[in-house]
Amino acid sequence: MIGAPGTAPAIGVIGAGAWGTALAQMLASDGRPVALWAREESLVATINHERRNPTYLPGAELAETITATTDLATMATLPVLLWVTPAQFLGQVLSGLPDYAGDLVLCAKGIEAGSGRLMAEVAHAAAPAAHVAVLSGPTFAHEVAAGLPTAVTLACSGGETQWQRLAPAVARPTFRPYYSADVIGAEIGGAVKNVLAIACGVVDGLGLGQNARAALISRGFAEMQRFGLAMGAQAETLAGLSGLGDLVLTCSSASSRNFSLGKALGEGQSASEALSGRNTVAEGAYTAPVLADLARQKEIAMPLVDAVVTLVRGQAPARDVVASLLARPLRAERPLG
């Protein structure tokens, strides 16, 4: 049983990394009980007894109404689960709950390497009866945990009926979801912006200036639009919180793990040095190669994404990669041309 008798949670969070823990804290901010699943036994004990998560979200004092557990089967009894394991582990962990039939809100941002599947496709295959939604937007975990305001896209595969169920379960005074029915668009914005944030970090690490960063955000958004529209996303979703909003956030701050990975590459660290020794996930490094493959299959030009692949594979130094991007033939600005 999760929680004290009479205080059983109606909502659970799967994954107690920085984002899962911050979401649990946000959901508990009005005193409601929240169940939080972690893989690590020791982390469960620390959260329950010391009210903190020093491994993934240091500095936050966690609400008393959060109860951590390693028992996935108990989580399956809850009607709403926010799924926050990193993108590459969604299928593996969700396969532990194949019969889950509640609302499954996907919060990871990435594309599955190997299969090229977006998160909702992975979820449909692993738990076919679940009602999938995607929550994505400009959300640094430490800010959300501290109660600072933000807004997100909540894209519901079950349309407005599902939104009517989920909005009150997820919204809090400083956490404002906006409805969308465009699941693919919400997923693509979050996955692509992580890759572009690595590129922006490289620009920062090389000291190329703020003009270059703004130019990269704009040309990166053109790549996101080209890819997204070809995959069936709606333009308004890509221009919204989960697309452009999150792109601007993640490309502007070393608080982003993806940006800081790129910054390290720009400062001259090798890809293996920059990637090793992290216990936090920079999703863009795993999404970039599979995204580049998907784009190639669809004959969509994504030169910035290709450049990030070259960098995370350690195939060329950052300065050379930037030089070859700048030497590309001049062309019209049209994002979709």
Ligand SMILES: NC(=O)c1ccc[n+]([C@@H]2O[C@H](COP(=O)([O-])OP(=O)(O)OC[C@H]3O[C@@H](n4cnc5c(N)ncnc54)[C@H](O)[C@@H]3O)[C@@H](O)[C@H]2O)c1
């Ligand atoms: N941190 C943020 O600010 C933030 C905000 C929005 C979205 N996200 C997204 O949320 C997702 C999770 O990121 P995070 O920041 O919470 O993670 P994190 O980097 O803080 O922690 C890593 C997580 O991966 C888990 N993990 C490691 N190996 C695993 C395995 N084999 N199987 C299952 N889980 C494993 C760890 O238990 C931990 O929960 C990512 O897709 C990220 O893009 C993060």
Ligand SMILES: O=P(O)(O)OC[C@H](O)CO
């Ligand atoms: O730290 P990052 O780069 O994983 O970004 C975190 C969130 O996705 C920002 O919205």
